[in-house]
Amino acid sequence: MFWIICAALVGVVAVAIAAPLLRRQGEGAEPAAAYDLRIYRDQLREVERDLERGVVDTADAERLRVEIGRKVLAADRALQRSAGGARSSGGWAAVAVLAVLLGGAFLVYQRLGQPDRPDAPIAQRIADAQDLYDNRPSQSDAEAQAPKPLRPPPDAEYLALIERLREAVKANPNDLRGLELLAGHEERLGNMAAAKDAQRRLVALRGEQASSDDLGRLAALTIEAAGGIITQDGEKAVAQALARDARNPQARFMMGLLHLQNGRPDRAFPIWAGLLAEGPETAPWIVPIRGSIQDLAWLAGHPDYVPPEPAQGLPGPDAAAMAAAQDMTPEEREQMIEGMVKGLEARLATQGGTAEEWGRLISSLPLIGQKDHATDILAEARRLFAEDPAGLEQIEAAASQAGVE
Structure with missing residues (x-):
């Protein structure tokens, strides 16, 4: 028929x-x-x-x-x-x-198509997904095959400082602050495996004091080191982060990604749909979710799903974050601001953004003691907006106001 x-x-x-x-x-x-x-x-x-x-x-x-x-x-x-x-x-x-x-x-369909292939029943699909999940590569194999992330070449002075930091951590392996700095700088250099190892040692030293964010960062670095594949090591770190805080949005995003990588859109969809509904729109996981949520909904059996409209306006802290900041110590407030700035930088580096957002990042970095890094970001923004006079003017104005040249 x-x-x-x-x-x-x-x-x-x-x-x-x-x-x-x-x-x-x-x-x-x-x-x-x-x-x-x-x-x-x-x-x-x-x-x-x-x-x-x-x-x-x-x-x-x-x-x-x-x-x-x-x-x-x-x-x-x-x-x-x-x-x-x-x-x-x-x-x-x-x-x-x-x-x-x-x-x-x-003739092409006869050669490349599969007209006689029977429909796969749901039980068979679930069995195939389980087989895919069980046969994931190990962390070491995934790291060996992962492509190296592209980074602009660092200057010699910065590399010398990082080498000194490595020696200091090697001499004092229980230095929590040293391990935290090392993980961040190794990630910045594109050495994801080294960054993951430093974060793993940091989490081990903190023990029960390790926060859900610490474990979420370990999970993210483990996944990045594996080239985006969530191995058993990555899944373990995600599960530990969720065990500390079941509402951790970064860990929930990675759990949804795990299900998606292993052929279970039915499990990934409710997780990602919940994250999209919660926001905020500035979160780095919102853009990839919004770009794929409707296809994911169809695959998961929810063809009538309508994603929420994106919030308008520039990224910024929500009312809850502002209220929480009032009760923080100066050190905690500084850490919160630094986290927001790093989140904005990560989003612009991976997904791009408007000239106003680039200007905001350039003007924010000096506030957390990273004026030299702001200069690097300014050079990158000038390159990206070289053919956009209006955008370039916004960026130059933000840099001038922040004293970045």
Whole structure:
């Protein structure tokens, strides 16, 4: 039945395309040159009538006869060419091309398609997903195959400072602040495996004092080091982060990604839909969720799902964050601001943003003691907005106000 319906549809489409092409070759079709020839002959007769009525004199009538006569000869030659050759075969040629295309499509489908493949029942799909989940690569294998992230080459002075930091951490392996700094700077250099190892040691030293954010960061670095694949090590870190805080949005995003990587959109959809509904729109996971949530909803069996409208305006702390900041110590408030700035930088680096957002990042970095880094960001923003004068003006204004050159 399926093939009968397909053949009928192809036949209807082929007839609809071919009929107008063949109709042009019918006996009633008249070349344009024949129509022009009739018009010119009527004009010659009109000149004779005007001459008899005295509307034009003999000289003007002769001039008009010569001019119209040239047009008559040109039209007559065009008509002879049309009639002398075989009747236009354009319609039949088009029909032949259409037949070749249809036949070629059928042959390609027979070769590359799978018309006899039966539908996979839900139980089989779940079994295939479980098999995919069970046969994930190990962390070491994934790290060995992961592509190196592209980073601008650091200057020699910065590399020397990082080398000193590595030596200091090696000499004092229980230095929590040193491990925290090392994890951040190794990530900045693109050394994801080293950053992951430093964060893992930091979490181990903190023990029960390690926060859900510490574990979420370990999970993120583990996944990045594996080239985006959530291995058993990455899944373990995600589970630990959720065990400390079941509402941790970063860990929930990664859990949804785990299900998606292993063929379970039905499990990934409710997690990502919840994150999208909660926001905020500035969170780095919102953009990838918003870009794929409708396809994910369809795969998960929710074709009528309508994602919430994005919030308007520039990124910023919500009311809850502002209220919480009032009760923080200066050190805690500084850490919160630093986290927001890092989040904005990560989003702009991976997803891009407006000139206003780049200017905001440039003006924020000096506030957390990273004026040199703001200079690097300014150079990158100038490159990105080189062909956008209005955007470049916004960026330069923000840099000037922050004292960044």
